[in-house]
Amino acid sequence: xxxxxxxxxxxxxYELPVITGTEGERAIDISSLRSTTGMITLDDGYGxxxxxxxxxxxxxxxxGILRYRGVPxxxxxxxxxxxxxxxxxxxxxxxxxxxxxxxRQLLTENSALHRDMRKHFDGFPADAHPMAILSAMINxxxxxxxxxxxxTDSGGFRRAxxxxxxxxxxxxxxxxxxxxxxxxxYPRYDLPYAENFLHMMFSVPxxxxxxxxxxxxxxxxxxxxxxxxxxNCSTSTVRMVASGGAxxxxxxxxxxxxxxxxxxxxxxxxVVEMLQRIQSDGxxxxxxxxxxxDRSSGVRLMGFGHRIYRNxxxxxxxxKTAAHDLLESMQIKDPLLDIAQQVEEAALADxxxxxxxxxxxxxxxxxxxxxxxxxxxxxxxxMFSIGRTPGWIAHWKEVHDNEAQRIHRPRQIYVGExxxxxxxxxxx
Ligand code: SDX
Numbered sequence: 001x002x003x004x005x006x007x008x009x010x011x012x013x014y015e016l017p018v019i020t021g022t023e024g025e026r027a028i029d030i031s032s033l034r035s036t037t038g039m040i041t042l043d044d045g046y047g048x049x050x051x052x053x054x055x056x057x058x059x060x061x062x063x064g065i066l067r068y069r070g071v072p073x074x075x076x077x078x079x080x081x082x083x084x085x086x087x088x089x090x091x092x093x094x095x096x097x098x099x100x101x102x103x104r105q106l107l108t109e110n111s112a113l114h115r116d117m118r119k120h121f122d123g124f125p126a127d128a129h130p131m132a133i134l135s136a137m138i139n140x141x142x143x144x145x146x147x148x149x150x151x152t153d154s155g156g157f158r159r160a161x162x163x164x165x166x167x168x169x170x171x172x173x174x175x176x177x178x179x180x181x182x183x184x185x186y187p188r189y190d191l192p193y194a195e196n197f198l199h200m201m202f203s204v205p206x207x208x209x210x211x212x213x214x215x216x217x218x219x220x221x222x223x224x225x226x227x228x229x230x231x232n233c234s235t236s237t238v239r240m241v242a243s244g245g246a247x248x249x250x251x252x253x254x255x256x257x258x259x260x261x262x263x264x265x266x267x268x269x270x271v272v273e274m275l276q277r278i279q280s281d282g283x284x285x286x287x288x289x290x291x292x293x294d295r296s297s298g299v300r301l302m303g304f305g306h307r308i309y310r311n312x313x314x315x316x317x318x319x320k321t322a323a324h325d326l327l328e329s330m331q332i333k334d335p336l337l338d339i340a341q342q343v344e345e346a347a348l349a350d351x352x353x354x355x356x357x358x359x360x361x362x363x364x365x366x367x368x369x370x371x372x373x374x375x376x377x378x379x380x381x382x383m384f385s386i387g388r389t390p391g392w393i394a395h396w397k398e399v400h401d402n403e404a405q406r407i408h409r410p411r412q413i414y415v416g417e418x419x420x421x422x423x424x425x426x427x428x
Contacts, residue, residue, distance in 0.1 A: 009037060023058055040411045047307060050231075051408070052239065056089060056394050057230040061308035066315065068228055069093065077318050082223040083107065083165075083193050086390035089228050090161050090397065104192075106162035111170055111187035111196070114144045121178040130382045133175040134168070135256040141167060142249050151248065151400070160248055161393050168252075168389050169193065172382045173200030194219040197386070202374065211373075214329040218369050221322055225315045225362060226387025228394065230308075234258035234265065238392045240408040242399040255392045256385050262302070265384040267363035268370070271303035272377050275336040275367075278343070285342045293352045301347060303364030310357040319365040326372050337368050 003018040005028045014036055017029045027050050034040055043049045058067045066073040069088050076085045080094070087095040087103055095103065120140055124133055141163075151157045166187070174184045177200075185200040195216050202209035211219075229235065237258035241251040259265035278288055292301040306313055327334055344360055347353045370380050399405050 007033075007037070009039065012037075019053075021053075023060065034411070040413070042413055045307075046236075051236060052231070052398075054230065054395070054398060055092075056398060057228045057391070059230055059308050061306070061310050064309060064312045064314045066229070073225065073314055074318065077221050077224050077315075080224060081192065081194075082220050082227070082387075085224045085227050086165060086393075089390045089394040103158070103162060106159060107166045107193065108187075108189050110159065110163040111166040113167060113170055113174065117141075117144065118174070118184060121174055121184070124175075124178065126179060126181070128175075128179075130172065130175045130179070130379050131256060131260045131385070133178075134171055134382055134385055135253045135260075137171045137175070138164070138168065138249055138256060139253040142247065157397065161390075161397075164248060164252060164393060165193075165389055169197045169386055170200060172379070172386055173197055175382070176201055176376070176379060192216075194223065198373070212329070214326060215373055218322055218326045219373060221318070222366060222369055222383065223387040225318060225366075226384050228388070228391025229362075232264070233261075234388065235391055235395050239395050239399050242396045243405055243408040245407075248393065248396050248400075251396050252389065252392045255388070259385055259388065260381060265363075265381045265388070267302050267361070268367045268380040268384060269377050271340075271363050272336065272367035272371065272380070274302045275339045275343070278339055279335060285339070285346050288343070289346050289350060292347075293350070301343070301353075301358070303361055304347060304353065305356070305358040306361045309359060309361065312359045313361045315362040316360040316364050319362065319369065320360070323365045323368040323372070326369055330372055332372055334368060334371060336371070337365075340365060340368065 003020070003026075004015045005018050007014040007016055014033075016033070018026055019029050020026050030041060041049070056069065058070070059065065068076060068085060069092055071088060071094070076088070080088070083104065084095060084100060087100065091099075117137065117140060120137060121133070151160055170187055177184045182204060185203045187196050188199055191199055195211055198211045198216065198219065199209055231239075234255040238251045238255040241254040242248075246254075262270045274288075277283065278285065288299070289301070291297040291299040292304075323337060326332075327337060344364070347358070353359075366384075367377070367380055370383055371377075375383060
């Protein structure tokens with residue numbers, strides 16, 4: 001017997017189907033609500049609204065569970081390469097050695113940018129934000145009419161996915177090189193994904209940068225942990241743009257822009273700026289916490305809180321350990337890590353944060369790792385974008401392959417002016 005929910009309104013009862021997900025999450029299917037009741041639901045911020053059924057990532061915010069295609073994040077972060085995790089998300093299962101090598105070859109063949117694209121970097125002012133460059137250049141990839149734009153078969157999709165994963169990394173490194181006035185470094189054919197990125201960021205003519213295994217491992221883990229997170233703001237944006245039939249590159253470029261805000265992917269930059277402010281201004285941690293609790297102060301505890309995780313963000317715990325391990329292996333003492341720990345301890349002991357179930361999220365410790373690697377702060381959200389690209393690709397594909405997919409077009413409740421007469425200028 002299918003489970004239903006009963007809605008009573010205007011003296012009428014309406015039966016609505018209840019659907020249940022793989023892990024037992026339940027939803028009331030309201031797709032017939034307006035046609036049967038003439039009413040819609042209203043849910044500012046979509047905190048109670050599911051936009052789709054998806055088979056890519058599962059999160060249990062109460063238990064701090066995160067799985068990509070059913071595989072626990074704890075296993076992927078410590079045992080998989082970023083590209084292996086990317087293949088899991090995009091193609092639905094962990095690749096066998098042959099599939100992994102074939103995809104790696106596709107990445108290598110698609111890493112370089114068209115020669116003419118390099119001219120775009122000269123067109124940006126030196127202080128252009130790297131996120132503006134990244135979203136613009138991902139869009140610009142279409143202008144080179146990559147055969148991948150018009151995906152007609154699985155082979156075309158594999159090439160497009162590889163091209164976007166590879167070129168996003170190359171664009172990011174090239175934007176940094178342009179910003180600091182160094183020649184753009186070419187991707188190498190012999191390096192894995194994370195090492196190749198670090199090469200393109202830090203190698204200079206006649207002196208190659210070779211990362212330590214610990215640095216490469218930390219970056220690889222950072223990217224795995226950022227690879228997907230179900231219907232977050234930027235991924236929902238990618239799905240919305242994809243629902244209109246837009247191609248993969250246009251959809252992901254929109255996702256980059258959605259990620260930029262300080263409430264979302266921009267938080268990793270904001271966390272480090274917050275810790276630096278506490279350090280440089282000599283603000284007692286207790287006073288900063290008090291400011292963050294006062295809505296009127298305009299101060300937020302960046303890197304804290306999450307719409308879904310009401311217990312702990314498993315990624316934050318993994319990143320905290322990874323930050324410690326990396327700094328220890330590099331024999332670096334970063335005072336911001338100490339301050340971060342003091343802030344975490346003070347917040348977790350404070351009723352304001354406990355009552356609202358606010359815990360460190362993925363952005364709270366990630367910046368410590370990026371700083372140790374030598375990534376500049378204004379590139380932090382670009383690093384989040386590189387990590388999130390496989391998730392955006394996987395969600396674009398899930399929309400693209402769904403023949404029953406309808407264009408995303410939410411309703412609204414109008415609260416503006418009633419019928420208003422037009423008046424000629426002289427009478428206004
Ligand atoms: C990411 O969705 C995802 O999955 C995102 C992400 C991903 O992988 O894609 O996980 C990545 O974006 C992580 C979040 C990064 N952002 C930050 O760290 C910015 C700081 N955090 C807040 O802006 C906030 O917590 C959000 C945006 C993350 C969540 O906002 P919600 O769910 O809309 O929560 P809310 O604003 O309704 O807050 C509920 C209460 C409020 O207090 P009251 O009005 O009930 O008194 O908690 C308070 C808020 O004022 N609150 C905070 C706070 N976050 C929430 N108070 C102080 N500092 C904070 N950081």
